[in-house]
Amino acid sequence: MSCWLVKSEPEAYSIDRLEREGRTMWEGVRNYQARNLMRDQMKVGELVLFHHSNADPPALVGIARVASAPYPDPTQFDPASKYFDAKATKEAPRWILVDLEFVERLPRPLPLAELKADPGLEGMELLRKGSRLSVQPVLDAHFQRVKELSASP
DNA sequence: GCCAACGTTGGC
């Protein structure tokens, strides 16, 4: 089992909304590396840390789970969508996504500053300066450490 | 609002 991390701006799609809706298509990812992870690596049942980016403060806020096999992101075919991609066709879709389902909120949100200060999380992609990847692999040890940190006040 | 660190585009 691998674990993962996704970023979302709370205004675009928040942990509150995921909790309310229970499950969602992780639409709108338009980065090839992130797409490849969803297409080739993520498996149903694997756990996903949920990060609020561009938030105040930016923080890890919850846990989700991969809930589907990969399939084409329908928004790429929709001219009315802001994620529309004129170069994508149904025969040759360009963007692939998976569904995510809500698992839990972290007992308390973990602000980025706190994560950065923890030696146990050294090397985590999220903490790398300039890191922009919106779907990332997470080491099991880092995942466990996040849960630990969040469980302590 | 600033800007560093990207990724993409397109001319050549």
Place this chain on the structure above:
DNA sequence: GCCAACGTTGGC
């Protein structure tokens, strides 16, 4: 294939 220009992400 190179690379400059440009656009975006996202922390601060």
